Amino acid sequence: MSHANERLFDHQLAREVKLRKSRAERDKRMPLKDAIAEFVQDGDSIVETGFAYVRGPMAAFWEIGRQRKKDLVGIFTPGGMNTAWHEFGGMEGCHVAYVGVEMRGLISPFRRGVQNGTLKVYSEWSHGGLALSLLAAEKGLNYVACKSMLGTDIMKTNPYIREAEDPFTGEPVCLVPAMYPDVAIIHVHHADKFGNGRIWGPAVNDTSICIAAHKVIVTCERIVDTLDIRTNPYQVIVPHYCVDAVCEVPYGAYPGDMPGMYYFDRRLQERVVRLEWKTPESTKEWYEKYILGTKDHFEMIQLIAEDEGMNVIDYLKKLEQLACDASFYGLGTWGIGGEREWKYEEVAKRAI
């Protein structure tokens, strides 16, 4: 088996993989556990989607931790809390544009890993550079010539990009090759059973990622009828033919932000990042209690809610409504409702 980095920029391999995929509209729904077990293999490169802590597939990331996947290679644009994996053998290296949670701080497991050499950094990027690398894969380009990263140490610490002379103008440009990660997990608001995924809010890089990646798992807040998608296709960022599995995971971005639905659990993120993960010992304690010690995402939310002594989900929904109430945008079926209403109510009730 080749190392993930050998596959990462191989456009011929990426094409072969996609030629083999079925285009048929199949019912791809499955439990999250099965999807992770089947489509995330040890040693895969896995790309962050959404904006790490905004519409990130957190439930799926925790599940990867629970299943003790080994030696993944992370692609962080930006990277969030799943960098804790590496202290438990889950991640051996990474390609970094950004890892952190802004002013909430650095993520200690990542910092420790790089400082003591247990987590390799294979390449440095800027957000724009890495985004263009994924965009090139989606647009069918071998590489793009851009004006980012030039003149800086990023050029020296990234073996994949290079400076060249623009053949048209003669000026220096930075060449960024197309990147094809092994696996991507994309969390969306709505998906149909075939994998067409619809979001509200910024796509960030997800339209590129779903075409670039070899394997795509879609997790969604709610499964909707395919007619719902086909009569309103404008915000669909993932087309069904690139998708391998669809999992309905309400609150799947928790403790991150899900635009129009629920806000960050700010207090939890700050506590975890600043305190609980400060040392390897405390990280291990947290990880064993909340990730390995729970059977699924909902049990984890419930455990956190009990610790906080409040209904975290209801609280985050109210916060989010202030910023962008989905119904405000006249998006009709966007609001939480319909046949799956009970599921949200159920989770919210359990989260007291």
Place this chain on the structure above:
Amino acid sequence: MNEVQYTPRELLACVAARLISDGESVFVGTGLPLVGALLAHKLHAPNMMAIYECGAVDPEPRVLPWSVACSWTYHKAPTILSMTSVFGHSRAGYADVGFLGGAQIDMYGNINATCIGDYDNPKVRLTGSGGANDIASLCGKVIFMGLHLPERFPEKCDYITTPGFLDGPGARERAGLVGGGPWRVISHLGVMGFDEETCRMKLISYHPGVTPDVVQQFTGFELIIPDDVTETPKPTEEELRVLREEVDPNQLFVF
């Protein structure tokens, strides 16, 4: 005497806000830049437009976004784009000011956000570039905000994540960078700019209670101190009122 009372961070936010003109588009980084941009919008730049790297453009700034990608960054935004789009629009010329932070800034305005110490064997590993490199490569001009300590203002950064004037006059052009590069540095001791000939950092104004000597002592390289340096005007009551009551009433960033 009835002196206006304020904290160092409040002064920073007010100074940052004053540097933004009405009608400018501002690429906003996380933390204090968010506060400065929102304060400017509420005070003297109602037509200012914010851009965020997640793909949000021109939201109605009502409340401080808690992150550069959270839902407040696209609150009533006219359109929501993607990451490659907003950086592409910056290259095209639609971003006037970039607003950044970082761990180190050197005398040519190069910024380090990657590591302290040797890259291969870092003493402290930091976050990495994020959008900072792209913002400084592509935007019209860049404002840096940070704490003023000798190790944070070294002669040379341990790692250049984000380009300033690189190694001096003409270097940006030789490297092929399009944006104008660093314009202002706001620290808790003063406001700095860059000398047009040498591209080296120079003092523009020192904050109340500080002297140019103190600024120099806390700088790891020789700062150009022109004769016409002045004291930074104190925050006005109106600035402080808007900052405390409307921009950051919960003291998330400014305390």
